[in-house]
Amino acid sequence: MSSLGPVAMGIVALFGFAILGGGLSIAAVGVGRLRTARALREAEPIPLGAVPEASGLVEFEGTVQPHGEETLEGPISGTTCLAYTVQSRTRDENGDVGESAWTFDRGISAGVPFAVDDGVDRLAVDPANAVLSLTDWGAEGTPWTDRTALSSDVLDRLQTAGLPEAGTEPDAVDSDPAGVTRRQYREHRLETGSDVHVFGGSVTDSSDRHTLVTVTGDDWFEITAGDEPTVLADRQRSGSLYLIFGGLLAVPGVSFALAGIVGLVSMLFL
Structure with missing residues (x-):
């Protein structure tokens, strides 16, 4: 059973990194849309x-x-x-x-x-x-x-x-x-x-x-x-939603990743 501990913690860490990566990717799409919206709004x-x-x-x-x-x-x-x-x-x-x-x-x-x-x-x-x-x-x-x-x-x-x-x-x-x-x-x-x-x-x-x-x-x-x-308003709105959703998704990703890393370190080295 003890041999399954490090494996389980490694899976938890990988799962957390996967969620974190997905959240950051979604947030990056939102940031890109917001930047484009701002540039177009300021353009003449x-x-x-x-x-x-x-x-x-x-x-x-x-x-x-x-x-x-x-x-x-x-x-x-x-x-x-x-x-x-x-x-x-x-x-x-x-x-x-x-x-x-x-x-x-x-x-x-x-x-x-x-x-x-x-x-x-x-x-x-x-x-x-x-x-x-x-x-x-x-x-x-x-x-x-x-x-x-x-x-x-x-x-x-x-x-x-x-x-x-x-x-x-x-x-x-x-x-x-x-x-x-x-x-x-x-x-x-x-x-x-x-x-x-x-x-x-x-x-x-x-x-x-x-x-x-x-x-x-x-x-x-x-x-x-x-x-x-209307496209400008729609894309600014969707960019905000992408950013918020990506940020919310990244939070549990960080938690899972940290929990997995801490558990893995404690089992292997303590």
Whole structure:
């Protein structure tokens, strides 16, 4: 039995080091996200002409223009656009009413490469990996509309775009005899002539004055018209959570590691 003591203490120490290493790794991710958030928060938009020579993450503004012939069709409006976001929400008809009673349950986005122009220079932006915060373009969208008020063509387009519950056949949301739940959809679009803020992308191709901007490493890449990019707040929040969780995980790791080391030393040398 005594021979199992050192082995057991060694296992405890290794277990503690494993937990400690995991906690520190998670905390390091959090620190990295917080540092990036701070750097991006302190950064200012740069002129489009300076973007091709920029290193790291970039931030710039301009007016949206087509880049190539590829366009999209807004699923609800059928309007030609370069990017769109569709949101879905539901409400319990037997409960409270008002905006606070609605629950956002789905959201889809799509975009094609487009150009950003400031009257002097022009860059191309690839939104494939971007967070599209298009709700800032209130004039280029549709109001919340009940599913039952949408045509079968619109419902087909919504289903094709990635909202399967919008199919043309009645579903539980609309066919409940008591009318318990109500579903609505709205659309926001990025169209030619919109003012746009590109935040957190990096240069990947600077040839012919058409610079593709894509996400760097993580998803620190947002296309918005707002002053406070949502990605920045999300990443700062997630960085704090990573740091806190990693720190909490490291505490028992230190305890187990110390207990194992002390027990092992005492058994072998005392």
